[in-house]
Amino acid sequence: MESTASSVVTEVIVVRGVVETGDQRGRTLGFPTANVALRDQDDEVGDGVWAGWVDRADGTRLPAAVSVGRRPTYYGSDGHRLLEAHLLDFAGNLYDEVLTVWLVRHLREQRAFDSSEALIRALDNDIAEARAWSVEPTSALSVETTSEFPPNIPVRLAS
Ligand SMILES: Cc1cc2nc3c(=O)[nH]c(=O)nc-3n(C[C@H](O)[C@H](O)[C@H](O)COP(=O)(O)O)c2cc1C
Numbered sequence: 001m002e003s004t005a006s007s008v009v010t011e012v013i014v015v016r017g018v019v020e021t022g023d024q025r026g027r028t029l030g031f032p033t034a035n036v037a038l039r040d041q042d043d044e045v046g047d048g049v050w051a052g053w054v055d056r057a058d059g060t061r062l063p064a065a066v067s068v069g070r071r072p073t074y075y076g077s078d079g080h081r082l083l084e085a086h087l088l089d090f091a092g093n094l095y096d097e098v099l100t101v102w103l104v105r106h107l108r109e110q111r112a113f114d115s116s117e118a119l120i121r122a123l124d125n126d127i128a129e130a131r132a133w134s135v136e137p138t139s140a141l142s143v144e145t146t147s148e149f150p151p152n153i154p155v156r157l158a159s
């Protein structure tokens with residue numbers, strides 16, 4: 001990270017991949033998510049929760065609350081790592097679509113919650129934070145989205 005009097009350079013992480021079928025629990029919890037496999041052998045992206053953007057195949061960009069981790073509330077530390085994006089104000093089918101997910105503002109670490117209710121409260125809060133962030137003028141990305149990204153491998157870019 002680098003900053004000058006006139007500009008602040010921040011880093012964003014981008015992951016492009018096909019949406020895969022999850023456990024469908026997200027729907028039950030009231031927070032459907034688009035699951036994208038993460039080929040991140042070196043753990044370049046740590047586990048966490050971010051506010052960011054999701055670019056759909058048709059070129060539209062939607063704000064999202066994004067989770068990277070092993071869902072420790074349900075799977076302890078044995079779960080496989082995945083990226084899950086909850087698109088704000090979106091209801092529709094994303095299976096098999098290629099999404100480009102931008103992790104921009106880090107919100108918090110992953111946690112093992114005591115109950116689904118406690119996880120739901122945290123998700124409510126994450127979504128409120130992502131929503132507030134997405135309308136800040138500084139949330140817009142300055143990075144070109146047309147570049148080719150390798151499937152499912154996180155790429156770090158200056159924004
Ligand atoms: C914004 C966001 C934050 C999340 N944070 C956590 C977390 O801190 N701990 C956790 O165990 N799971 C977390 N999750 C993952 C949920 O456990 C997961 O979405 C839910 O179990 C549904 O999984 P499924 O889509 O595979 O059914 C988060 C998901 C989202 C979208």
